[in-house]
Amino acid sequence: MVTISPNQGPERGGTVVTIVGQNLAGTTAVRFGSRPATGVTQVSPTQVTAVSPPGAGTVGVTLTTPGGTAGPVPFHYRHRAFLCALSSTTGPLAGGGTLTIYGDRLFTATTVYFGSTAATPTVVSDQELTVTVPAGEQPGPVTVTVVTAGGTSNSLTYTYASLPAVTALTPTSGTPYGGTAFTITGTHLTGSTVTFDGVPATGVTVDAAGTSLTGTTPAGTIGNATVEVTTPNGSTTAPDTFLYTLRRAYVTNTAANALSVIDTSTNTALTPITVGTNPRGVAVIPDGTRVYVTNNGLGTVSVISTATGSVTGSITVGTTPHGVAALPDNTCLYVANNGSGTVSVISTASNSVTGTITVGSNPYGVTASPDSSRVYVANQGSNSVSVIDTTSNTVITPVTVGTNPRAIAVTPDGTRAYVTNSGSGTVSVIDTATNTVLTAITVGTTPRGLAATPDGSRVYVANNGSGTVSVINTASNTVTGTITVGTTPYGVGVTPDGARAYVANQGSNTVSVIDTTTNSVTTSIAVGTGPFAVAVA
Template sequence: MASAKEIIVDDDYGADFISIQEAVNNSVTGDIIIVRSGTYTENVLVDVTGITIRSESNNGSVQVKPLNESTGTLLITADNITVSGLNITGASKDSYKNAIFTYGDMNNVTGNTVENGSIFLGSCTLENLTGILYGEMNNVTGNIIENGSIFLGPEISDNLIAENKISNGEEGVHISCCGINNTVSGNTISNCSTGIYEYDQGANIHNNRITDCDYGISLSFASGGIDNNVILNCNTGIFLREACYVDIINNTIASCAECGIFDQENNNGKRIYNNYFNSSLNIRFGAGEGENTWNSSLASGTNIAGGPYTGGNFWAKPDGTGFSQICVDLDWDGIGDLPYNIYEDEFDYLPLVSRSGPQNSVTPSANFTASVTNGIAPLVVEFTDLSKSAVAWNWDFDSDGIPDSTKQNPVYVYRNQGNYTVNLTASNGLTASSKTADISVEKRVAPTWPFVYMTGGLNTLRTVSVIDIRTGIVITKVKTGKHPSGIAVTPDGKTAYVTNSWDNNVSVIDTATNTVIDSVKVGSYPCGVAVSPDGTEAYVTNCGSNNVSVIDTGANTVTATVPVGNWPEGIAVTPDGKKAYVANSGNITAPEDTVSVINTINDTVTDTIPAGRHPCGVAVTPDGKKVYVANTYGGTVSVVDAATDTVTATVDTGNSPFKVAVNPAGTLAYVANEGGTVSVIDTSNDTVIATVDVAGGRLEGLAITPDGKKVYVAHYGSSDNSTLSVIDALNNTNTVTSSVDVEVYPGKIAIIPEP
């Protein structure tokens, strides 16, 4: 420290050096480099430990611009560096337009102005390949960033991002995966695509003010805490992608155009309480198991609405009709006297209410509309509540005087002919009013039976949806095990078998009541399932244990386990029930690309057939003579002669085929391609005769009606929209005749035959 000194830099003469780089090259630990007003066009490498670089005036009059725009303006590879008071322009030709790179530890980047660039904290591999530099324990504080962001790279920890003002960037703050103890606090972020984005980490995000962004805070595979933030005028306040075990506490989320919180996967483990919500739609859910906590224990202490007790959340709407704005609070403790039903069976049991508003001064006025008031059974009716000043709803759909639903906007299926009177009682907890309407249901006609089962896709947990194909309405959801994947229905339509990949079991569903009546333990990571033509056995491919479980459907027990190839997925049983064909898809480390042939009489593998790359889907023609195998990575379909178990043809479909089904006549094979098309193969000559473009993106499910007239296709697009499309297969028309939006991510589908 005896040699530490002040070094003056001026872009004119009369100083120690005329460039910042020269000053750095001639400095030692402890030196302070003072930069006078001026414009410095250079790319600066700071590789001397423990020095300070600051402007003389601290008023932004020091302009640092890149000489080489293909690299960062300021690169810090040493430790204990302080950079303050500079006005730094990013390198506009760089992919991130970074102004400051920091690969060292315990550095302070504070009080700078960054234009058209970002501050990047990260890691780099040394040129001599002797190790990696990680930027940890750095402080980025009090900076102004315009048209840029603060970017935390992977595997860095203990960094502080605080009191910065960030605007007009792609992401205000980006937090990459795998670090720990990073804190984002007290920042003001505006007009960014995403205010704060966090991936696979548990950062502490608190006391930030985020306005006018598409997404205020977005978490992917992330946990941690979000507290005391203010999020205003965003499209979505908080976007929870695959986020679990997140605490969202003491935040204000208001005036969001789409919703306050979008819980895309609706995974469990989140605690969300003492927040102030005030948007037209405060919470939006994707398909999933839910089971989150929406209130803490009742305790003394000022809550976010100013009441004397902490508990749940304040649920407001801009038009003044939110639950917390009109709910009963007879004891005047700031806690609503009714629980708030957030989603299905999830409640905020201690909702906050306003102690200043004139609640309960207006008697509720019950009102609603029905999507249809007459039609043929089964008749799906979607009810929309239009009541005023109500926070609780009680519906009687079938005129029996017994409550059928407490949802605000329920869906009900009238399965039998008759005339019904629907009664809605709307209440604020103190007073109530009622409204009735008549529903007329005509006699059911068998060909109108319109329901399909759909497993949840995209990491959706514990959900199989029953969908009305005419409207796309989910009429009910069946809770199964974790990550339901494959589904098959017995020939009589009475029972469905669903493989739960994360629970290593199969749920048995009674289709008459849509309830799980049994669970069968199978191998590791069950994927596909097929039922024998006589309905006595179900065959389950276990991807993780490379075998097939044979289930006796009468006793719902496993009677045999058959070893097959690596990572078996699709499976199909021949019409005579004597063979089962298993597509062994393999993986990157152990490719397989084969089809195993199981003799179902003695449950042994009798042959192994070479197929294309990564076979997934498999189907057998109704006459049992041919087997079609979809090879996803190969872009082909292998045609197998079932008599000799040899490949006799290879059909080029392209677009990553992965699911295949043959119509009841055996004349056409329909192949679902991940690229968003369905290939139609003429089974007489094994050529593609049509390619049906199914708008909406990646295809997930494919099923053909028992009469062969329609093909159902489930798919989802790039904007979280899910669609069920109908292909007209009558007379080889093969065109999409209708599509309906559905409320859940699509997975595999199965038709529920007419009971």
């Protein structure tokens, strides 16, 4: 009894076969039909290997030994498989889909190659097989071949499609109620769906080039949401998160011990929130989930949930705290303690003070650089600005400015800091690269609060003694407009889209709303007694 393995191979020959049987010692020849095999090797008295010659059809394999001829056993010459078509000629780089291959002589298929990557097929019939597409090495075309007993087939082309790529998302914030129109730009966006923290956006439309899409945000939870774009070829995450935030302006009312809340979509005052005694500064942390208010009369900071509109905690800081600013990276707040000559550092994770920094005399206003690396503190009593390195929480240098500096704002590009000098009637402009004053701009009487627009083109300055707001062009550092508002204006805040500025009028108990396109007051909103600082989210 003699057996052969494998018992089939391509017509061109070259198949290494193993023949097993009894009394095979001294084998001198192996024949496939009438044709001699090559590479005959005696492995043992019961085993011989050989290489098949070219042939066709089914032939008998025999061995010549000293005792006679062993065999024959059948060996089947197979035609090379021929591929006709693929059920799909393109797919995602990650692979994973089922591909059907149509052709002829596929019955003995053992391997499908996508380029150099092998996959194991399922044979359906001699004319059809299926295979799970393996992951590709890179986007682009590869050859698909099938290995059968007859050898390697002809090739067809399969293309691994490029993954979607996102370069920009606009806008990057909106209300938690959904309905914000957005645009995503990038490449390979055809067939996209978009999710915000896993919730599908609606009305997604992609342009013909696959480089831009539009849609409408779903409802979400206050805070940052991950935006994911998915096409038939894979998924990618937008480089920017989307901030779900209530469109609100928050105004401290010093004489009412309350925080006024304004719905900036309707410019109506909502229910005020009771805080500590003599509230002064106010800041919304970047993820929009909390508001922090300094209580000048208590030496504390109230923590407010924006979702519930209620105070959730109180943090003890220094004496008579005034200004408060959050780092853009959402990790810390810095509180200017006017009576202590210090700045308290608050961790937003624990709502506790993690450090105290000595600055100038009577620190008042405070702000952070866009990259969170620096904090700037206006020192009312020493006519200076302290520059704090937020890595070490130490003062790098003081910068001398005008008399009685109150508020400070840094432009969105981080290159300039603008400081109101209440006693000088000026605004100092600091070059943040050198920490030197470039110029002083004359504004109205006793300037107090100020705010830069999101595009950095303008700074709005509240002139407490003039009842006006000065508009500074940051390109020329000149006043290009003056807007009459309420009595003794103090705090200023600008909406994230730059469309409006909100000004707290201490003497009028109102907030003036300025259209920044026309630089005119469009409405006045009644708030609590002694409105002071403004934060807009």
